[in-house]
Amino acid sequence: MLVGLSEFTVIMGLALLVGLIIVAFGNELAIKGPDTEGKLAPYACGEPVPATKVRINVENFFIYAVYFMIFDVLGFVLATTVSQPVNLLLPLFYAGTSLVSIVTLTANWRQ
Numbered sequence: 001m002l003v004g005l006s007e008f009t010v011i012m013g014l015a016l017l018v019g020l021i022i023v024a025f026g027n028e029l030a031i032k033g034p035d036t037e038g039k040l041a042p043y044a045c046g047e048p049v050p051a052t053k054v055r056i057n058v059e060n061f062f063i064y065a066v067y068f069m070i071f072d073v074l075g076f077v078l079a080t081t082v083s084q085p086v087n088l089l090l091p092l093f094y095a096g097t098s099l100v101s102i103v104t105l106t107a108n109w110r111q
Contacts (some may be wrong), residue, residue: 063074063109070102071098073098074095077094
C-alpha cells in the first residue's frame, strides 16, 4: 500500500514540476506590450468609472454571516444528534436555542 502511495506522490510531483517549468518558460518567452495609459485605466462596459469609492455597509454582511453560522451549526448538530438517539430532548434544546438567537438577532436588526 505504501509503495503505491509513494509512486503516486512522485508522479504528481513530476507533473507539478513540468507544469511550473512550462509556465515559467511561457512567461519568459511571451511578447509583452508596453503599458499605455489606456491599459492602466479602469474599464466597466465602455463607461468611464467614477473615481469615488463605493461604501459598503459591513454591518449587513456580518448579520448575514451570523445567520449563516447559526443555520450551519444547527444543521450539523441536528444531523449528528438525530443519528444517535440517546436523548431526544437534546436536539429540541439545540433547535430552541437557535430559534431564540434568530428571533433576538431579527429584533435587534430591525431597531
